[in-house]
Amino acid sequence: MKTVFAKTTGLTDRVFHYCPGCTHGIIHRLIGEILEEMEIIGQTVGVAPVGCAGFCENYFACDIIGAAHGRAVAAATGAKRARPDRIVFTYQGDGDGASIGLAETISAAARGEKLTSIFVNNAIYGMTGGQMAPTTLLGMKTATSPYGRDESMGYPLDLPKLLAQVKGAAYVASVSVDSPQAVREAKKALKKAFQVQVDGLGYSFVSILSTCPTNWGVTPVEALEWVRDKMKPYFTLGELKVPTVEGGGKE
Amino acid sequence: MAILMKGNEAIAEAAIQAGCRLFCGYPITPSTEIPEYMAKKMKKAGGTYLQAESEVAAIYMVYGAGAAGARVMSGTSSPGFSLMQEGLSYLFAAEIPCVIADVMRGGPGLGGLGPTQADYFQLTKGGGHGDYHPIVLAPATVQEMIDLTKEAFDLADIYRNPVILAVDGILGQMMEPVEFPGKYEAKVLPAKTWAADGCEGRPKNNVISYYLSSEAGEADNLRWGKKMAQMQAAEQRFAELSLDDAEYAFVAFGTSSRITETAIDMLRSEGVKVGLFRPISLWPFPADGLLKRVPQIKGWMSIELSAGQMVQDVRLVVNGRAPVGFYGRQGGMTPEPEEIVAAFKTQILKGGVRG
Ligand SMILES: Cc1ncc(C[n+]2csc(CCOP(=O)(O)OP(=O)(O)O)c2C)c(N)n1
Ligand code: SF4
Ligand SMILES: [Mg+2]
Numbered sequence: 001m002k003t004v005f006a007k008t009t010g011l012t013d014r015v016f017h018y019c020p021g022c023t024h025g026i027i028h029r030l031i032g033e034i035l036e037e038m039e040i041i042g043q044t045v046g047v048a049p050v051g052c053a054g055f056c057e058n059y060f061a062c063d064i065i066g067a068a069h070g071r072a073v074a075a076a077t078g079a080k081r082a083r084p085d086r087i088v089f090t091y092q093g094d095g096d097g098a099s100i101g102l103a104e105t106i107s108a109a110a111r112g113e114k115l116t117s118i119f120v121n122n123a124i125y126g127m128t129g130g131q132m133a134p135t136t137l138l139g140m141k142t143a144t145s146p147y148g149r150d151e152s153m154g155y156p157l158d159l160p161k162l163l164a165q166v167k168g169a170a171y172v173a174s175v176s177v178d179s180p181q182a183v184r185e186a187k188k189a190l191k192k193a194f195q196v197q198v199d200g201l202g203y204s205f206v207s208i209l210s211t212c213p214t215n216w217g218v219t220p221v222e223a224l225e226w227v228r229d230k231m232k233p234y235f236t237l238g239e240l241k242v243p244t245v246e247g248g249g250k251e
Numbered sequence: 252m253a254i255l256m257k258g259n260e261a262i263a264e265a266a267i268q269a270g271c272r273l274f275c276g277y278p279i280t281p282s283t284e285i286p287e288y289m290a291k292k293m294k295k296a297g298g299t300y301l302q303a304e305s306e307v308a309a310i311y312m313v314y315g316a317g318a319a320g321a322r323v324m325s326g327t328s329s330p331g332f333s334l335m336q337e338g339l340s341y342l343f344a345a346e347i348p349c350v351i352a353d354v355m356r357g358g359p360g361l362g363g364l365g366p367t368q369a370d371y372f373q374l375t376k377g378g379g380h381g382d383y384h385p386i387v388l389a390p391a392t393v394q395e396m397i398d399l400t401k402e403a404f405d406l407a408d409i410y411r412n413p414v415i416l417a418v419d420g421i422l423g424q425m426m427e428p429v430e431f432p433g434k435y436e437a438k439v440l441p442a443k444t445w446a447a448d449g450c451e452g453r454p455k456n457n458v459i460s461y462y463l464s465s466e467a468g469e470a471d472n473l474r475w476g477k478k479m480a481q482m483q484a485a486e487q488r489f490a491e492l493s494l495d496d497a498e499y500a501f502v503a504f505g506t507s508s509r510i511t512e513t514a515i516d517m518l519r520s521e522g523v524k525v526g527l528f529r530p531i532s533l534w535p536f537p538a539d540g541l542l543k544r545v546p547q548i549k550g551w552m553s554i555e556l557s558a559g560q561m562v563q564d565v566r567l568v569v570n571g572r573a574p575v576g577f578y579g580r581q582g583g584m585t586p587e588p589e590e591i592v593a594a595f596k597t598q599i600l601k602g603g604v605r606g
C-alpha cells in the first residue's frame with residue numbers, strides 16, 4: 001500500500017498537550033518536517049520559550065534548551081555563538097517575543113545573529129489563561145482587558161513589520177496556518193528561514209498567526225475564521241524582507 | 252616572571268587561560284576592564300567577546316552557551332548583578348556551569364562607583380527565587396583572583412552549578428604583581444554528556460528548569476539539596492592569620508581582610524592576641540573551620556564594607572558562645588585600620604557587644 005502521509009521523524013512520539021483546534025501543533029509539525037527534510041535533526045538546538053509551547057522539548061526530536069520567559073533569543077544567541085556550526089532556533093509566543101523579550105528579539109536582529117526565530121502570534125497570553133498580549137487587537141476582550149482593549153492600553157504591535165526595518169535581519173516573513181494553502185506557504189517561509197541560517201546570512205524571523213480557541217472562547221472552526229477576518233487584515237503578511245547577496249536583508 | 256596587572260584584567264586573562272572562549276557582558280563600572288580585556292584578547296584566543304543588550308540578556312546568553320557545553324563567563328557590577336538574579340536561579344535549576352564575576356560597588360539603587368561588599372546577602376543567600384546557592388569565591392589579592400578564576404571554571408563543571416567571583420571594587424581596580432599561569436592545577440573533569448549541542452549519534456538532550464508535577468518538583472529540589480550539601484562538605488575554603496595563640500579573632504574577606512591585617516599588627520604591638528579568619532568561599536560559608544576556633548576565641552568581630560551582612564553567618568556559627576561585634580563602612584568608603592582598632596576595643600575588649 002502506498003504511504004500518503006507519515007509522521008515526521010523531526011517530532012517525537014509524544015502526544016501534544018495543546019488544546020483541540022490550537023494551531024501550535026500544526027506549526028510544530030512543519031518545523032519537524034523541515035528538520036527532517038533538511039537532514040539537520042542531529043545538528044539542531046531548539047530553544048523553548050515560557051508559554052504554551054514551553055514543553056516543546058517533549059515534541060521536537062532535536063536537543064532543546066528551555067529558556068526563561070522572554071529570554072529564548074538570548075539563550076539561542078549564546079548557544080549559536082558557542083557552537084556556530086549548529087542550527088539554532090527559538091520557538092516563542094507573542095508575549096515571549098514581542099513583550100517581555102522584545103529587547104532580545106530586536107537586539108539579536110540588529111546584531112544579525114545567525115539564528116532563526118519562530119514567533120507564534122495568537123494575540124493573547126495562552127499559557128497564563130488568556131490575558132492581554134502586545135498583539136491583542138483593539139476591542140478584543142481578554143482576562144485583563146475585560147471590556148475590550150482600548151487605546152489607553154496601546155496598539156497591537158506588528159513585530160515582523162518592525163523587524164523588517166532592522167539591517168541585521170536577513171529574512172522576515174509573516175504567515176498564517178488558517179487553511180491548507182496557508183500551511184503550505186508557512187512551510188515554505190519556515191524552510192527559507194532555516195536555509196538563510198544554514199547559508200549564514202543573518203537573523204531570520206517567521207511570524208505565524210495562530211489560534212487560541214480556548215482563551216478566545218470560540219470553537220476551533222470559529223478560531224480559524226477569526227484569524228482570517230480579524231488578524232489577517234491587521235498584521236502585515238508576506239515576505240517582508242529577503243536576503244540580498246551581500247548578506248543582511250532587503251525589503 | 253611577575254608582571255603588574257589590574258584585578259579585573261587578571262580575572263579576564265585567567266578565564267582565557269582556563270579555556271573560556273565566550274564572554275557575554277554589558278559594561279558597568281568598576282568591572283569594565285573585564286569586557287574590555289576580553290574584547291581585546293578573545294579574538295586572538297579564537298574566542299568571542301559578545302556585547303549583550305543588557306545584563307538580563309547577558310546572563311541568558313551565558314545560559315544558552317553553557318547549556319550547549321561551552322566554558323562561558325560574564326562579569327558585572329552590583330546593579331548589573333541584580334539584573335542577573337533570575338538567570339542565576341535558572342542556571343542553578345538547569346544545572347548549567349558558568350562563571351560570573353561581581354565586582355561590587357555602592358548600593359542600593361544606582362549607588363556610587365566606590366567599592367563595597369554589600370552584595371553579600373544577594374551572593375550567598377540566593378538573590379533569585381527558589382532554594383538555591385551558587386558557589387561564591389572571594390579573593391583577597393590579584394594573584395588569588397587568577398587562581399580562583401581558574402578553579403571556578405572547574406568547580407562549575409564538576410558540580411554543574413554557577414560559580415561567582417565576589418570581588419570588591421578596590422580589588423578589581425588595584426594593580427599588583429602577579430604570576431601566570433599561577434598555582435592552580437586544572438582538574439580532570441567529567442564529560443558534558445548532558446549538553447544540548449546537537450543529538451547526532453546519541454539520544455536527544457533537554458536542558459530545562461521546570462517540572463510538571465509538584466512531586467517531581469520536590470524530588471528535583473531534594474536532589475539539588477544533596478548537591479548543595481556535597482558542596483558544603485567539600486568546598487569550604489578559608490585562610491587563617493595569627494590565630495594559633497589568639498584570644499580574639501576578626502572575620503573579614505577581600506579588601507576588608509587586608510585592611511584588618513594592619514589593624515591586627517597594631518593590636519598585636521599593644522600585646523593583644525588577635526588573629527584573622529578569612530573566608531575564601533562565601534558560599535559555602537566556612538563554618539567548619541570557624542567552629543574549630545570557637546572554643547578558643549573570647550570575642551569575634553566581623554569587618555565588612557557593608558552595614559553588616561556576613562556578621563550574621565558568623566553569629567550563627569558562634570551561636571552565643573562569645574560576643575560577635577561588627578564594624579563596617581558603606582557607600583564606597585573603606586575603614587582605616589585605626590577605626591577597626593578603636594571599634595574592637597569598645598565592642599570586644601570593653602565588652603560593649605553581646606553575641
Ligand atoms: C518572568 C515571568 N513573568 C511572567 C511569567 C508568566 N507567564 C508565563 S507564559 C506567559 C505568557 C505567554 O504568552 P505567549 O508568550 O503569547 O505564549 P502562548 O502561551 O500564548 O503561546 C506569562 C505572562 C513567567 N513565567 N515569567
Ligand atoms: S491555551 Fe491557547 S495557545 Fe495554549 S494550547 Fe490551548 S489553545 Fe493553544
Ligand atoms: Mg500568545
